[in-house]
Amino acid sequence: MNKCTCNLNPYLNHYSYHIFFTNLANELKIGIILSLRKKEKNVTEIVKDLKVEQSKISHALISLKKCNIVNVKQKGKKRIYFLNKDTIVPILELIDKHAFTHCKNKCCVKENNKEKSK
C-alpha cells in the first residue's frame, strides 16, 4: 500500500494506522494497557491482575511492544513492562470524552452493537 498522502507523517500509511489500532481494538490489550496505566508490572503480575493465561498475555505484550505502545526492561529474571503513556493516555482520554459526549445512550457499548449480550 502506498504512503498516505493525507497526513503529517511520511512514515505512516493507512496500514500503519491499521496495525496500531488493531492493538487497541482488543479487550485483552486494552485491559493490559489500563493495568499498566496504573503501575508498571512484570508478566506474572499482569497475569494475576487480569486473571488471564500467561501465553495469552505474552502474545499480547509482544504485539503491543511492536508498536511501542509498551516497552520492557529486564530486572533479574523478570521482565517489567511499562506503558508508553505519551500516546495512549491522551488517546484514552479522548475516547472517554467522546463516549461521555456521544455514548450516554449506549451507542458504543456491547448491547447495541450486537443483540446477543451475555
Place this chain on the structure above:
Amino acid sequence: MNKCTCNLNPYLNHYSYHIFFTNLANELKIGIILSLRKKEKNVTEIVKDLKVEQSKISHALISLKKCNIVNVKQKGKKRIYFLNKDTIVPILELIDKHAFTHCKNKCCVKENNKEKSK
C-alpha cells in the same frame, strides 16, 4: 463485561474501547475517515474517491456512525456523511506523532509486522 474501573467515564467499559477502535483498525474505514477529513461527502462521492464497491462503503459508514465517528445529513436523495472531527482528528495526530517518534524504523508498517508484504 463489567464497567471498567480505571477510567473517567461511567458509560465506558473495556468493550466500548474495543468497539471504538475496531472502527479504526480497518484500512477502509481509515480511508473513509481521511477522505471525510478533507471534505464531507455523500456515499457516491466516497465510492468514487476510494474506488471501492458501494455496499462496502455503506457497511463501513453504518459502523462508523454507530460510534458517532461520523454523522449524516439528508440532502435530497443524497446522504451527506461528515466527520466528527473533535475526537478523530486529535487521535490521528497523536498517532502521527507517535509514529514519527517511534516508527522511523518501520516498526508499525506492513513489512515488519508480517513478512509477506505484497
Place this chain on the structure above:
DNA sequence: AACATATATGAAATAGGTTTCATATGAATA
C-alpha cells in the same frame, strides 16, 4: 549442573469482523 521460576514461541484451531453479491428501500422526477 540440576532445578525452579519467568517468559517467549509455534502452530493449529477458533472466533469475529469484513467482503461479497443479490436485493430491498427511499427520494426525486418525468
Place this chain on the structure above:
DNA sequence: TATTCATATGAAACCTATTTCATATATGTT
C-alpha cells in the same frame, strides 16, 4: 405511479487476528 438514482440491508463466504496448548528459552538459585 413508473422509473431512475442513491443508499441500505442480509446472509453466506471469507479473512485474519486471537486463543489454545504444548514446548522452548532465559535467568537466577542451590
